[in-house]
Amino acid sequence: MSAHYLDISAVSIEFPTPNGSFKALDNVNLKIEQGEFISLIGHSGCGKSTVLNIVAGLHNATQGGVILQGKEVRQPGPDRAVVFQNHSLFPWLSCYDNVRLAVDKVMKGKSKAERHEWTEHNLKLVHMEHAKHKKPDEISGGMKQRIGIARALAMQPKVLLMDEPFGALDALTRAHMQDSLMEIQAELNNTVIMITHDVDEAVLLSDRIVMMTNGPAATIGEILKVDLERPRERLVLADDPTYNHYRAEVLKFLHERHAKKDVPTAKKSSAVVEVEIPTTTTAAEKHAAA
Known part of the structure; x- marks a missing residue:
């Protein structure tokens, strides 16, 4: 039995295509505790939605699997609710x-x-x-x-899965929805996995940000722990050096992956780099990171 609330273990998945097998994910490992807010971020085609669909039970991994509270996930169930970008x-x-x-x-x-x-x-x-x-x-x-x-x-649900739920909204509405989600998560202590392309959204909402490498054969490149006190106020955090350092780290990762987008993804080891940013950041460090 897994010691973690949600255990995504050695997950790989391949899909058949007319040109042969396509490997979307390669050896994805992620341990999530109850009440954590996790954001998945990365360039288009990096397998974020595929990870979400495997946790939801909509896809079964070719290798590895998902354990939720000691039970293997093999199909959809009410213990995992999905909120899509389209309200449905x-x-x-x-x-x-x-x-x-x-x-x-x-x-x-x-x-x-x-x-x-x-x-x-x-x-x-x-x-x-x-x-x-x-x-x-x-x-x-x-x-x-x-x-x-x-x-x-x-x-x-034991796990709330959100696939870019605010991606189609205007900036002001999106900000209101983010604030509402933080209030709800604080009240209910939900375990949340959310896909986003918005770096500020990821830093504002998350306990950890999972950064995916480019596909095919995408995997987890880095995991950034966001050590900011809750409740979080966006206007206060805008000038907070620690917030901006987290933001710069995610942007740096995405920029580096964008530069390598035409390079085939090398097979990753099962070790995932977990990054913790110091809670104090000098102006010089902030400038260098940006």
Whole structure:
């Protein structure tokens, strides 16, 4: 039995193509503790969504596997809820009924009153109780994503999987959604794995940032531990040297990978480099890192 809450162990996956086998991931290893917020970041095609899909049970690894609380993940289940960039709401149902669908799925033994109360609770959690009777086409993009998150949370998942959930939103709405997610995660202590292309989002939200190498045969290049106190205030952190050092480290990694994008990825060892940034940074170090 794994000693970790979620154990992604030696995961590799190959897909058949007309030109032969395509290896998307090679020997991905990641141990996640309960309540951690993990961001996956890397260039397009680096296998971030494939990792998420394997944890969700939508794909099975060719080699290795995923253990969640001592049980192997082989198929989708309500213990792992996914929030996609596209909200995936049913347009003919109200916001309430979109959330209620998930509640009815996971609370079959509960009374109608208990299901109603749980649906209302999750709508309040994302500050959407005022729009519960509206249809998806009557609300904004950010509000749709709030309903999608409420639906996922209503399943009481052990792991919340988020695939660029705020990628299609404008900057202001995105900032509001990030703040809401931090509030929810602080209240519920969810274990979250989120894919993002936004460096600031990754540093703001995460306990650790997992940086992926380029595909094919992508793997974990570095893991950056984000040692910033919570709750986190974006305006305060904007001028914080430690925050900016973390940000510079991620940008440096992505820049180096971009420069090597045409070079075949060498096979990586199972050892993953974990990077911890000192909590104090001089102006000279900050300038050099940037």
